[in-house]
Amino acid sequence: MRTFIIFTCLILLSACTTGAVEQVKYYDFSIQNEALKFREDSKNKQYLHINMVEIEGAADQQAIVQVLSNNRINIANYHFWSQHPKHTLSKSLQASLYSKLENYMPVPVNKKNIEPGDLVLDIVVNQISGHYKSGSIISGQWFIYKKIETQLKLLDTDIFINTTPLDESGFGALIKAHEKGWLEVSRSLSEKINQINLVFEGINYLCPALD
Amino acid sequence: MTEHAYIESKPKFTAIWIIPIVALLITGWMLYKYQSNQGHTIYIKMTDAEGITAGKTEVKVRSVKVGIVKDLELDLAHNGVLAKVQINNQYDELLTEDAKFWVVKPRIDQSGISGMNTLLSGVYLELEPGVSNNLSYLFTLQDEPALISNDIEGKRFNLTAKSAEVLEVGASIYFRGYRIGQIETSNFDVSSLSMDYGIFVFSPYDKLMTNNSIFWVSSGVDFSLNTSGVHFSTGSLSKLIKGGISVDYPPEQKPNRLAEANKTYTLHKNYSQALEKRFDDFDYYIVQFEQSIRGLNIGAPVEYRGMRIGTVEQAPAQLKKNGEPIYFEHDNTLVPVLIKIEYGRIYEDETLAKQYWQNNLEKWIGNGLKASLKSGNVLTGAVYIDLDFYTTSGNEVLVSTDIYPVLPSTSSGITALSEQMTALVNKLNQLPFEEASENLNNTLTAYQTLAEEMKALISNFNNNETADKVAKNLTQLETTLKQLTSSLKQFENTLSSYQQGSGVVDQLTNTLQELESLSNTLKPLSKGLNEQPSMLIFDRSTPSDPIPEKS
Structure with missing residues (x-):
């Protein structure tokens, strides 16, 4: 009995003698408020249905991922996204496109029926991580579909890769670089969608039956 | 002094004679013993004495020696050999008159290989005792071993x-x-x-x-x-x-x-x-066919509606009438076939079956019972004789001849078909076609009149109350269809609640999303536990994350 009491005390004492515990930190994008302002011209627009961004590979988790110099991947133990990054990327993308698209109103998919003429956007991100040399890396592929009659037709697709250097050291800077890079991807995507719209308007003008 | 000699008379029998007497007795006893041990002498006749040696070949019963061949002599009178065999005394009861002797030597037959031990020891005579009470001294050697021993029941x-x-x-x-x-x-x-x-x-x-x-x-x-x-x-x-x-x-x-x-x-x-062949009680009958009997073999069945009742004995029947084969008679082109009706096939009790058959056969023939050839096997072309009732033909009788009774027959196969075709053509020739065409014209005229009446009837139908009744029924039918459409719409609404975008599906989607979120939240915990299982008790000792460096 005496041995048991001594052993228990030793365990408790050893717990008390451990060092300071590192705190877990959470990060998220700081979406610009001006991008979410009300648009009066939304009634007459067609809709862009944005599917939830898919993340593949090691980045498909809340822990922040970094590529280290010795080809190792570090999955953070104390630094996390405040929510799964696919939600962060999806919300940021929608807000960005909302402010940049001229003829389409972006809406999350399943929130409205897809009508003929609407566009559907799919994005697959296969890498979103810090990099020991490049700073932030975001790469993947996007797919733009158009609803024609009852089927979705793939209009265009392309891969993207964006690297953004860090302004300063630290996880906060890495998240900022991620946000900056993702906004750049969103911007180039909005330009592509606006171009697609122009092309289709021309086609519709020449071949009205296609739409 | 004169002394008188004492003369002692010699004894008549001296003791010395005891010795030869005893020797004689011993000799006699030995001779008796020898003679008595000689056993019984028997003689065995055989065609030849192959492998048998006088003074060496033994006689055995169940591999126990009971005697020996003492001498071999040629029996010229009977073209054989006579063996003199001495059987031991204690086995004299084995020498019954039904006892058997044979030579045991190496043999190979369907029961296997036997007697291989005699290859080295030489052949011996096997004695199989009999069951008779009479003894014998003369035996005959068997060529083959006795297969069944006498003591086997x-x-x-x-x-x-x-x-x-x-x-x-x-x-x-x-x-x-x-x-x-x-x-x-x-x-x-x-x-x-x-x-x-x-x-x-x-x-x-x-x-x-x-x-x-x-x-x-x-x-x-x-x-x-x-x-x-x-x-x-x-x-x-x-x-x-x-x-x-x-x-x-x-x-x-x-x-x-x-x-x-x-x-x-x-x-x-x-x-x-x-x-x-097990049916011993049968009667022969003759069946005469006015057609080829090709394919009808001896032993072919004779059936009554699928039940076998007899067998074809001869096809054609090898019978003579007035010294000539009956199938080459000048005034008769029929081919006779001899069959036998086997009563054991009709019924298990042959006597009862025979009585039943013979009592009713004439009545059956009167009702149309006839024999015909039927194809039994298309592959081999074999045919059989089938008995059946043909009511269309005329009355027949059982013809009794001086040979065998004759069963009536009818043609079958191609022959029957040609006969039917001939009958059909004859009927067609007899048909009154002119009269029929006149009747046909009259019928067509009547049909035309009927069509005009039907037309007038339909016209009346469109204008009377019957049409109103039909219209009412149609109105009721329309109301019923509307109700059915309404029910189907309700059913469609019910189904839509389970479609994409419906409340049920949304709730399910939200629940799944919450589960996914929970899973994501628990991932770090599971990772930490995986790396440091003791973190639930002690502090985490997980190394710090590398800080991302400014590029």
Whole structure:
């Protein structure tokens, strides 16, 4: 009995003698408020249905991922996204496109029926991580579909890769670089969608039956 | 002084004579003993003395020496050899008149290899004691060993075969594949041109032998081609090699009275023949066909509506009438066939069947019973005789001839077809076509009148109350269809609540999303536990994350 009491005390004492515990930190994008302002011209627009961004590979988790110099991947133990990054990327993308698209109103998919003429956007991100040399890396592929009659037709697709250097050291800077890079991807995507719209308007003008 | 000599008289019998007397007695006793140990002398007649040596060849019973061949002499009068054999005294009871002697030497037969030990020791004579009470001193040497010892219980039967293959002595008797006996003797009877076999059935299997038992040769392979088709079957490997005789009861028959010993059975060539030939009570009939009997073979069945009642005996019938074959008569083109009606096939009680057949046959023929040829097997072209009732033909009678009764027949196959075609053409020729065409014109006129009346009737129908009733019914039908449409819409609404975008699906989606979120939240915990299971008790000692460096 005496041995048991001594052993228990030793365990408790050893717990008390451990060092300071590192705190877990959470990060998220700081979406610009001006991008979410009300648009009066939304009634007459067609809709862009944005599917939830898919993340593949090691980045498909809340822990922040970094590529280290010795080809190792570090999955953070104390630094996390405040929510799964696919939600962060999806919300940021929608807000960005909302402010940049001229003829389409972006809406999350399943929130409205897809009508003929609407566009559907799919994005697959296969890498979103810090990099020991490049700073932030975001790469993947996007797919733009158009609803024609009852089927979705793939209009265009392309891969993207964006690297953004860090302004300063630290996880906060890495998240900022991620946000900056993702906004750049969103911007180039909005330009592509606006171009697609122009092309289709021309086609519709020449071949009205296609739409 | 004169002394008188004392003369002592010699004794008449001196003691010294005891010695030769004792020697004589001993000699006599020895001679008696020798003579008494000599045993009984018997004589064995044999065709030759191959391997037998005087003074060396022993006589044994169950491998125990009981005597020895003392001398061999030529018996010129009988073209043989006479062996003088000395049998030990204590075995004189074995010398019964039915005792058997044979030479044990190396043999190879279907029962296997035997007598190999005599290769070195030389042949010996085997004595098999008999059961008789009379003793004998003269015996005949058997060519073959006795297959069945006298002390083995069982019964002996005889088999007679006229067409079966020749079987060797020692071949087995099988009852449903189980060996119950063997052939003891086989002889070819020149007078009857048949093979006579003596068989021995071991006890207790002799109780299987009844008066209705049938025997056939089981060669191991059975192949037959008849109106029923091609049959091919094989037995066990040993039966395939050795062959033998099978015995059984006819199908669907129970064993009847036990057979007495030495009963003679017929040995058939195969099982099917054994089944066919077992019907002893039958009558012959002649059937005459006005057509070719090609394909009708001897042994073909005679059936009544699918039930076999007899067998074709001769096709054509080899019968003579006034010294000529009856199928070449000048005024008769019919081909006669001799058949036999086997009463055992009609009914199990042959006497009852015979009585029933003979009492009713004339009545049946009067009602149209006739024989015809039917195709039994398209592949082989075999035909059989079928008895059936043909009510369209005229009344027939059973014709009794001085040979056999004649059953009436009718044509079949192509012959019957040509007859029917001829009859049809004759009928067509007799049809009054002109009269028929006139009737047809009249009928068409009547139909035209009927069509005009129908037209007027339909016109009236469109204008009277019947049309109103139909309209009302249609209105009711429309109301019912509306109700049905409403019900279907409700059903559609119910289904839509389970479609994409519906409340139920949304709730389900939200629940799944919450589960996914929870899973993501728990991932770091599971990772930490995986790296440091003790973190639940102690502080985490996980290393710090590398800080991302400014580029």
